[in-house]
Amino acid sequence: MATQTLTRPAARSASAPRLRQPRTKMTAGRTAVLAVAAILAVLWLIPFAWATATAFKSETDAAAPKVSWIPPSGFTADAFVKVFQDGNIPLWTWNSLYTSAAITVITLAISALVAYALSRIDFRGKKVLMTVIIASIIIPPPVLIIPLFYQMVALHMIDTSWAIILPQVIHPAMVFVLKKFFDQIPRELEEAAVMDGASRMRIFTQIILPLSRPILAAVAIFVFISAWNNFLWPFISTNDGSILTLPVGLQTIKSAYGIQYAQNMASALLAALPLILVFLFFQRQIIKGVATTGLAGT
Structure with missing residues (x-):
């Protein structure tokens, strides 16, 4: 009986890190996937946002050599x-x-x-x-x-x-x-x-x-x-x-x-x-x- 009470806590303590390690890997992998997805979403949204901003500019501001998100003459739906x-x-x-x-x-x-x-x-x-x-x-x-x-x-x-x-x-x-x-x-x-x-x-x-x-x-x-x-x-x-x-x-x-x-x-x-x-x-x-x-x- 004494032998069993001594070995059970040791078995639990030895197995505890092994159960936590896969969860840590899954969390890190999921975080990496979300980070990559967020980066790709931003890369896709930047051209779309630029096209939207250009569409609401005047032709003079849209063709200006200086690149700017906000046109000097303001946004317009012309x-x-x-x-x-x-x-x-x-x-x-x-x-x-x-x-x-x-x-x-x-x-x-x-x-x-x-x-x-x-x-x-x-x-x-x-x-x-x-x-x-x-x-x-x-x-x-x-x-x-x-x-x-x-x-x-x-x-x-x-x-x-x-x-x-x-x-x-x-x-x-x-x-x-x-x-x-x-x-x-x-x-x-x-x-x-x-x-x-x-x-x-x-x-x-x-x-x-x-x-x-x-x-x-x-x-x-x-x-x-x-x-x-x-x-x-x-x-x-x-x-x-x-x-x-x-x-x-x-x-x-x-x-x-x-x-x-x-x-x-x-x-x-x-x-x-x-x-x-x-x-x-x-x-x-x-x-x-x-x-x-x-x-x-x-």
């Missing part, structure tokens, strides 16, 4: 007024909104169906198709511009909204992400539904999709942002001013007096404002979707 006077901002914003929304909806439908087929259905050529999808991810989009343009010409879709929408609805990367997520859903759920007489489409719509809401939300946000920011393809496929998207329409606002720095910064802020609002409203879904995607790929 650059924004000029942009709205020279361009049709409401129409271009609406065009970007509905084309990006259409691209997002169609992309989600196509990508989810293809990903489900690759994840759950065994068919001939499945491995070849998966290889083609993965290989197509590394193809630079500008390489496909000329073939897509000739295809739109053959279909008589140039200068229409469909010329902007259709070429952007295929996202191999999103198919791969959704397929990886669907692979993690237990097959027992589908087997139980099959025993109850459910069809494959009913299983897809009532079991797979509800369980995949986080990743579907993340994919939808990423596709919407990509479609909204796309400048090159809408610029090539459209000439009609009534269907221009916001990034393309803002580039048509030119001045005969050379580069207008304040006006350019105001245009950039107007183009980025909807995406900032999307992130502010859906940041939880974005973070959750990114985290879920990372887990699905492991």
